[in-house]
Amino acid sequence: MVQAANPARTVILTVDDDPTVSRAVARDLRRHYGESYRVVRAESGEAALDALRELKLRGDLVAVLVADYRMPRMNGIEFLEQALDVYPGARRVLLTAYADTNAAIDAINVVDLDHYLLKPWDPPEEKLYPVLDDLLQTWQATDYRRVAITKVVGHRWSARSSGVREFLARNEVPYRWYSSDEPEGRRLLSAAGQDGLRLPLVVTPDGTALVEPEDRDLAARVGLATTPAASCYDLVIIGGGPAGLGAAVYGASEGLRTVLVERTATGGQAGQSSRIENYLGFPDGVSGAQLTDRARRQAAKFGAEILTARAVTGLEAHGAARVVRFSDGSAVTAHSVILATGVSYRRLDAPGVAELTGCGVFYGSALTEAAACHGHDVYIVGGANSAGQAAIYLARGAKSVTILVRGPSVTKSMSHYLVQQIRDTPAISVRTNTVVEAAHGRHQLEKLTLRDMATGNAELVDAQWMFVFIGAAPLTDWLEGTVLRDSRGFILTGPDLTADGRPPAGWELDRPPYHLETNVPGVFVAGDARAESAKRVASAVGEGAMAVMLAHRYLEQS
Template identity: 85%
Template sequence: MAQAAEAARTVIMTVDDDPGVSRAVARDLRRRYGESYRIVRAESGESALDALRELKLRGDLVAVILADYRMPQMNGIEFLEQALDVYPGARRVLLTAYADTDAAIDAINVVDLDHYLLKPWDPPEEKLYPVLDDLLEAWRNSDYRPVPATKVVGHRWSARSSDVREFLARNQVPYRWYSADSPEGLRLLSAAGQDGQRLPLVITAEGNVLVEPEATELAAEVGLATTPTADFYDLVVIGGGPAGLGAAVYGASEGLRTVLVERSATGGQAGQSSRIENYLGFPDGVSGAQLTDRARRQAGKFGAEILTAREVTGLEANGSARVVHFADGSTVAAHAVILATGVSYRQLQAPGTPDLTGCGVYYGSALTEAASCQGHDVYIVGGANSAGQAAMYLARGAKSVTLLVRGPSLAASMSYYLIQQINEAENISVRTGTVVDAAHGSDHLEQLTLRDTESGTTELVDAQWMFVFIGAAPLTDWLDGSVLRDERGFILSGPDLSADGKPPASWELDRAPYHLETNIPGVFVAGDARAESAKRVASAVGEGAMAVMLVHRYLEQS
């Protein structure tokens, strides 16, 4: 019964701008699959995306998407790339003519295309149905999410509500959002026996009611692992950004019993990026969420455990064991540890910003808020790649996007390709030599005071949305007293542990520390938290893999 109910809410979508072809595809699909699946037909990429978003909001599943390659405004590959953001688990099929097979082959890398079909597909019993049967079977056996039923009720301008939505979204947990003063929101509050004074309210798929939940409680209730299955591992990876995920994939795939511990959501800062365009192997770019989801599933495929919403508070060496302490007082131990804690965006110190954080002022992309920026003026503070990527993403729907840059230009901190894209975007402007002096608003951001750094003149502008990307601080304070760090808090390793390149005085082994090894033997660092690291996704993933290689070397000599 459960499978039948799930199938009734599962969609096979076909997209073709030729009405005759579109009807023919839908007719053949209904003939074979109509009793078990809903067949949804669209005649343009835009209308299909609208339909996918509506299905997502209703909690329906999409198993397979078939898209014609030659469509005006948005071709099939472009459509499938955007559809991937809405339903990453759906199987993707491109309908092509013989002359377009090269484009179809290219799409295999661009959008992880599962199959391409040549038109015409007659007879469907030979050329269409066997392909769809295999794809549907693969989809049913994949790690797709069950029908999403988690509901969040909160206030639009609420920092805590924003935090809960961001936590669920970044952890790939489907949910539906209801404003507390909407009819459905009021009905949910009444059903839960709440008066709306304490929000957000979360109702899980099982009907459990959580009021103002903390991350650990929320994670456990929505099915995220929060407790290790063992007391001792070969390798503990702390941090779930690109470096941590890379280490987990390589560690687990090479036979190490591996657990990854993440305090919030996997992906780190890269996971919040709307589009990463200079990562090897993705010529058309990949969103941080897509890259994170694939890496997380890849790590799980090899057997790595991933713990979410677990805050690490300490690290100590106890004989040959490396013991990791959690905020709740529990511990987990391992032969080796890789520190991949990453960095966090520095807080803007302008008056008014602390009180308005989460209420119009956001650190990082906060992609859950992007839809609400449609038709509005948006300000972005910062001049590095993350700010540029956010500007390009938000410019799709915002009335205008203004980049506020302290320096004289973007050239010193932003990649050339992004600068070119920003210069070509009609609704993006760049104000150099400009800083935010103050943020104003009662329950949400309403205005900003901007100051010209050369003249000192100020200007008051109306603003409801400000996203801040002003440099990064390492998340390493909890290592104080155990692991050596530089004056900015970044972790020292290898030859950087001392000025003359020799091991520190506390080093007890005959050999010198390995390249990514800290002052504690068997404890390594990878990614942005490492002193003098490159601060790029590719280098972080590479360091995660390299750290695992050094873990093997350490274990062989221990």
Template identity: 75%
Template sequence: MTESLASMRPAIVTVDDDPSVSRAVARDLRRRYGSDHRIVRAESGEQALDALREMTLRGDQVAVILADYRMPGMDGIEFLEQAMDLFPAARRVLLTAYADTDAAINAINVVDLDHYLLKPWDPPEEKLYPVLDALLEAWLSSDRRPITETRVVGHRWSARSYEVRDFLARNQVPYRWYLADEPEGGRLLAAAGANDLDLPVVITPDGTALVLPSDAELAERVGLSTAPTADFYDLVVIGGGPAGLGAAVYGASEGLRTVLVERTATGGQAGQSSRIENYLGFPDGVSGAQLTDRARRQATKFGAEVLTTRDVVGLAASGSARTVRFADGTEINAHAVILATGVSYRQLTAPGAEELTGRGVFYGSGLTEAAGCAGQDVFIVGGANSAGQAAVYFARHARSVTLLVRGPSLQTSMSYYLIQQIADIPVITVRTCTEVVAAHGTDHLERLELCARAAGTNETVDASWLFVFIGAAPRTDWLDDLVVRDRAGFVVAGPDLVVDGKRPCGWTLDRDPYHLETSLPGVFVAGDARADSVKRVASAVGEGAMAVSLVHRYLEKR
């Protein structure tokens, strides 16, 4: 049996400082239970606790712990008292001599002892096995299934704890969330040798404890691809939103060696949408996470590489190749590049909002926080589709949802179907001509100061949850002057680069730029990062596909 399969079996742990007794106990246990259980033997309380901590981090299960009472340094009762913090559901047995029966009886109250056995236990068929059979049956009835997900331990109002959970959720990594001040969270912290200053702590399925991990470290440990497998590609797609995923699918499916580079998680803003109902082919709607997951799997099925936590900071022309440089100084080269960097939500400038980000103030849908909003009041800033989708979603959980809209109505920025849905949900209130002018709180958001612009009056409301969707800024600052951008930073492409019959400065080819081509030949732009693009998922996917067809044309006519 392999080690991975063996570790899935529940363990029976025995500890005795007398090597001959320890071996005898383990021998009798293996004879009866070895086929279905791991038998773990230790010769001191500290040695056994080290083994239990390691099993805790791996998510292993311990069914029964047998400890000798008389051990130097740490007796059996002291050991079981610490062991029950690590595996509270394990059945506990104390091995005692006849003279120690009073201590064993007292241990029933101290460590909630399940049974005590007198030494010697021969014959085991009469004195050992019947006891363990009953204890194992009781343990099995408690449904102690092994935990194989990644586990995250943190504080409720910790910004980094939220970022870690959001990163895992957006990358489709299953995880369980534990509060550090609750029993199970405290148990995991103790097993990892961590404390409240080390949060968040992430425990991977193989039992590795990561203290305050970076996104890159987290990605590597949970099995996400972070390193390219080659130095040169046909096509590099920068950005993993709908446009980038569309380009990766069509590029790889049409035979181009394609790599998609994403700095956080595939899906972009669309991937954070609770439900997209106007995307072709999904009459019942689809969540952004579902759509993203399908697109990513589709791209990898055709052979595209998908890299996460890789921040692109530079782009250059190297002869006929295009060089993409990462923040860590490494680089890859390709015949062509598609910029699909998308946009990010603009930051709320109200005093206090920056300090409370991740601690009650969130950008994007914050779906990981939905459960915490149950029965509470939620405020959402924004008047476009993303804000409307979030309002509908949170209305399922929250006591009330207040949509704060700077403009006089929703009609100019939100789809008609969403406006109708919002009007039919009684817990949603729309407040137009209203802005957040301040956010207040100590360790988390507690109050918002709102300004009713029409009346020119301010009011303060109690609030613990604020989700912000206020327009978009393109992620193009890193391009500097390499390609032409408009005043807002969006990339200008195609016919818009030709002004009064003149091609862009520095253009060296004897043709006009292709439709989605930037001012640097061989570099194309698709999706929300393009100037004057239609900010919709369907159009972004279409532009990603179109950009690949133009890449083929560029490669054929170089």
């Protein structure tokens, strides 16, 4: 139970125009927080503002505001925006229906929204209380003052501006976006002594101005861990996707001194997914960002160290030690290593695409750009699950979504449930036997040349948005000469190393490699980087846990 600094005078305020929902929210809050906080409820935005003003006059503290989005006369965002003038330090939560998630995302920039919750929130022990606990702890830690936020000034069609926004969003760093064309954006540029020719400008919470920052510098400035706390670990995990996070949770929970090293942001490709509906335990689906956040917090709870924006460039075996080298020349040693580097989307090789990447052309979901697609025609290239999930998500606001597939159908490469959803969504169409032949635009994507592979006919179409999901390439080139890989770069393990009945060259142990073990003893692989892996979130998490079990077995025998 989170304890308030002044229990008798600290308030959690909830507002919902539906009396039944209003009473239910207040009931659940009082049940969990009633001994330490006073729960005040209102049934309209106006009534809630009146209550806040009375509380202000009495000198009461307000820790959290919970507002329903769909209220007549004054919706939840409008209420929270006015409430900021009264209690700027209160944490802000928006209650939304599934169809209103775009509005909730927009509210992050409008009112510095701390969290949005989908209704219903049952069971509150899983969906409501953990969120409120975190917000109350944050409120107390900031001495009840409004949290300073990172500010990003950039251009709508600047590739690096888009990259910075995506980096901050995927690492769950709160930020506010300002266009370089708007007054506040110009004021920030002027204050930093910049003319706007070099973008983006990032102003960190402590007031430091960073111009076109690299990910590692940005990570360090906004409070992400980038430097290992020790020089030696029981377990080093390379890669922070589902497999890496699964390994971090199990490794740390079983007492291994564990560090996870991620080059961009935890979650991997799965973390960019707008909705995963076939993951065990989430019958209503879960976004990749939500799943990643829970896994990251779970790993940290058990004591795993997580490093962000650190590129690993080498792996060496020196006796029983495994040395992991970073791009800056530093290194850590480990008793065991799990490679969970995952895969990256293959680049679309067509004229104009490279020049427009980040300026209308994006690889993966790029959820920070989704709101800007509202009312526009969107093209998605690819026919696997990631493409289908993105299409369903973008179709909520886009004028139309067209999936471009090289093959004759999507049924072989996409899960059945997604195929059915696409067929039932009028805004989505699928064009088979179609490839992108060229992308056109001076400063941003404007048109695409599409070719029908069956007829050979080419067509020029208007397009401002294209999201590409065209297969995966393993991120394993840095392992050349150390770890054995197949012809496509995927890492060989266990039975694949002993297919001819003999151990791999250089293997010195009197046992064959374990199932997920590479040709280097004590170095294991989990997830998509492994040859013949299933390429599914659930299997990656399972392999992460299994790799930890095998690492334990290796350590016990060493």
